[in-house]
Amino acid sequence: MMTDFWDTELYLSSDKDELFERGPWPKPFAFNEDVVRVFDDMVSRSVPLYKEVVACAVQWAKSYYQPGTKIVDVGCSTGTFLELLGRFLKQPATLVGIDNSKAMLLKAREKLSPLEVFHTVELMCESAENCRFENSGIVVMNYTLQFLPVPQRQQVLNSVYEGLVPGGLLFVSEKVRSPHPQFQETMTRHYEAFKAKNGYAKTEIERKKEALENVLIPLTEDQQMQMLRESGFEAIDVLLKFHNFVSFIALK
Helix, strand or coil: CCCHHHHCCCCCCCCCCCCCCCCCCCCCCCCCHHHHHHHHHHHHHHCCCHHHHHHHHHHHHHHHCCCCCEEEEECCCCCHHHHHHHHHCCCCCEEEEEECCHHHHHHHHHHHHHHHHCCEEEEEECCHHHCCCCCEEEEEEECCHHHCCHHHHHHHHHHHHHHEEEEEEEEEEEECCCCCHHHHHHHHHHHHHHHHHCCCCHHHHHHHHHHHCCCCCCCCHHHHHHHHHHHCCCEEEEEEEECCEEEEEEEC
16 A cells, blocks of 8 residues: 555745746856745756655655664755655654755755654755765765766765665665767657646756756766665665656665
8 A cells, every 4th residue: 555645745835937037047057045946846847757756765765764863865955855754754763954055954944844843853054075974774865966076976975875874775866868879869858848848948948958067967877876886785776767867776
């Protein structure tokens, strides 16, 4: 029997994303106050299967949570994953949200403060590459590594593996690219059609793509898997995939 969080609406609270509707727009893209103001709308309209990814992360976190360990969301943004998890995790836990944007964490605090009557909530303004993950039972990184310089990604995954307790779970989602140019072109076309279906004009799509150039650098699925293996993970699988968006699970 499926847990009822699959039918529960995510706690999304933001203005409508119109940042790229007219100039000037954020360039290069950064998670500043303007982006934070519209972030929940932006991510839910820009990332395929966003609700399903968050719900899956909650499902797996509940399955692998070890009492007394921390649940860490790296790049927690406005706290959507932790908020949903906190509603459905029936035992007290330490929920840790890490983000390098103070504006994001202010939004996250608003969402997560009601959970503090039951859970311990810790929010840290820090870059992923400077974090340590001691006594973590669950680490979630949804669309976070892709914004880090490529050489730093292995370092972060190494730190996650070292900090996870035995039996600890990593749930990571990334935008990836196909190693086959023809497939990549088709994926890009379908992805842009997805955003257009969600109300983005062609000019908005092009402007955001330009803003993200050299900011979001996707690897291939195989490269992502190899980094997980090099970190020490042996049990690795693909949980969800929609065109060029993939969610991986890895167990220590």
